[in-house]
Amino acid sequence: xxxxTSGVGSGTGAAAGATTPSDFPDLPEATVARLPEYLRALxxxxxxxxxxxxxxxxxxxxxxxxAKLRKDLSHLGSYGTRGVGYEISLLIAQIExxxxxxxxxxxxxxxxxxxxxxxxxxAGFGSRGFRVVALFDADPRLVGKTINGLVVRHVDLLVEFxxxxxxAIGVIATPASAAQAVADMLVAAGVTSILNFAPCVLAVxxxxxxxxxxxxxxxxxxxxxxxxxSAAGGAVAVGAGAxxxxx
Amino acid sequence: xxxxTSGVGSGTGAAAGATTPSDFPDLPEATVARLPEYLRALxxxxxxxxxxxxxxxxxxxxxxxxAKLRKDLSHLGSYGTRGVGYEISLLIAQIExxxxxxxxxxxxxxxxxxxxxxxxxxAGFGSRGFRVVALFDADPRLVGKTINGLVVRHVDLLVEFxxxxxxAIGVIATPASAAQAVADMLVAAGVTSILNFAPCVLAVxxxxxxxxxxxxxxxxxxxxxxxxxSAAGGAVAVGAGAxxxxx
DNA sequence: CGCGATTTGTGCGTGCGTTCACAAGCGCCT
DNA sequence: AGGCGCTTGTGAACGCACGCACAAATCGCG
Numbered sequence: 437x438x439x440x441t442s443g444v445g446s447g448t449g450a451a452a453g454a455t456t457p458s459d460f461p462d463l464p465e466a467t468v469a470r471l472p473e474y475l476r477a478l479x480x481x482x483x484x485x486x487x488x489x490x491x492x493x494x495x496x497x498x499x500x501x502x503a504k505l506r507k508d509l510s511h512l513g514s515y516g517t518r519g520v521g522y523e524i525s526l527l528i529a530q531i532e533x534x535x536x537x538x539x540x541x542x543x544x545x546x547x548x549x550x551x552x553x554x555x556x557x558x559a560g561f562g563s564r565g566f567r568v569v570a571l572f573d574a575d576p577r578l579v580g581k582t583i584n585g586l587v588v589r590h591v592d593l594l595v596e597f598x599x600x601x602x603x604a605i606g607v608i609a610t611p612a613s614a615a616q617a618v619a620d621m622l623v624a625a626g627v628t629s630i631l632n633f634a635p636c637v638l639a640v641x642x643x644x645x646x647x648x649x650x651x652x653x654x655x656x657x658x659x660x661x662x663x664x665x666s667a668a669g670g671a672v673a674v675g676a677g678a679x680x681x682x683x
Numbered sequence: 684x685x686x687x688t689s690g691v692g693s694g695t696g697a698a699a700g701a702t703t704p705s706d707f708p709d710l711p712e713a714t715v716a717r718l719p720e721y722l723r724a725l726x727x728x729x730x731x732x733x734x735x736x737x738x739x740x741x742x743x744x745x746x747x748x749x750a751k752l753r754k755d756l757s758h759l760g761s762y763g764t765r766g767v768g769y770e771i772s773l774l775i776a777q778i779e780x781x782x783x784x785x786x787x788x789x790x791x792x793x794x795x796x797x798x799x800x801x802x803x804x805x806a807g808f809g810s811r812g813f814r815v816v817a818l819f820d821a822d823p824r825l826v827g828k829t830i831n832g833l834v835v836r837h838v839d840l841l842v843e844f845x846x847x848x849x850x851a852i853g854v855i856a857t858p859a860s861a862a863q864a865v866a867d868m869l870v871a872a873g874v875t876s877i878l879n880f881a882p883c884v885l886a887v888x889x890x891x892x893x894x895x896x897x898x899x900x901x902x903x904x905x906x907x908x909x910x911x912x913s914a915a916g917g918a919v920a921v922g923a924g925a926x927x928x929x930x
Numbered sequence: 931c932g933c934g935a936t937t938t939g940t941g942c943g944t945g946c947g948t949t950c951a952c953a954a955g956c957g958c959c960t
Numbered sequence: 961a962g963g964c965g966c967t968t969g970t971g972a973a974c975g976c977a978c979g980c981a982c983a984a985a986t987c988g989c990g
Binding site: 737757764 | 936937938939940954
């Protein structure tokens, strides 16, 4: 379908060793959000010795509908074999290429407090194509400290150091009151992708992507469903641990 | 988005009296996901001395479209005054009630490693209607340790202790390899809401809600957009991001 | 007391995302 | 070689969500 060439600038064959044609169909946003999950499931399958996988099995491993998975994969080309399934290694390579994970991206972490400290040591980043290359904080007691082999610099040096360190993505793990100022500094340093853990809305220029992760919001959404479940019967009193099961 | 969709189709049969504030219209899932953000914005406005707020101003503070906000709020009743706006304190009370935040819910945290330790000390939970009431881990070196006034118990005691502690929500911050076993234990302990930080898919019975937060996935989504931006060889100004927030 | 300014609540068109269902294609077995 | 079973890829229908635009409602003011 949209297999056709993207039309803009696809002729530059000098790209870094791409084994596959570097075309960028505009994937639906929902599909992009699921590709990492597929990738994780594929790695898991590869580790357990599998060689190929059907859409049904992969969908189960990723927790989605099989038709949805097939449509998602079809958006990035035909990499399956009818009657057989998908070759896992090929699919991994393709998804990693589309997500831009062939080059390891540098992450700057701003705010090395409670949460930020944990993120700095989170192994899941390094194992999935990212590397924390810089730490910043405003607290003088934290500046100069070494965490996971990286020294914490003062946040005022962000604009100075971030470009040289090859920072591609900025992570904000500061209190909400400082988040906007940090975002402004990241933007000034040329960062165009921000992951925000602070519970606040960030204003950024066009062209800068912001994703927000708010732990309390997740709990509140769960709370709603919990609340609804406990009130399902109408006048059911909350109390005993035994929950009324929905038939 | 919605995973483990339970068969909770049980409608509130007699919808006659809309005057009772304890009624639960089936809110669209997208609306539920935004209500916590509105709540946060409302608290922020209340702290700065505001008394009422227009949909336009509140929408700006929450980072959404004003029409969307009005429609969301209309789903939970008419709590605004035309020509004036919304009374902040009333709206806060109403949203907190709908989300079930009037009662403080207990949270059990399983996995007190790198990330779990940070979550145990995260102040954002307590300030928004939740309280960490129990910590569990499988590592003997961590069991018995005290974090934030709570003693870490061995995970095998989860089923025994969780109900007594009033646990309403379970948070999994273990490695992926242990997550499914922990989820099974939480379910066995009567927990019907789980927040999963482990990068894996959880299988749970119907009626149990699972929300997943995967930090690496967020980065990978950002990586895709970064990749696409850097490959836009032409003069194409990328601005179609899902969350562009001009100001 | 009536009018205009302002803001809510919502009907409707549009686009996206999901799901079903099936034709097309591939390998294997006879 | 040919048929058969299995799986992919996709057309089409459906439902949800979003945003526009406007009628209804309320307050303040002359």
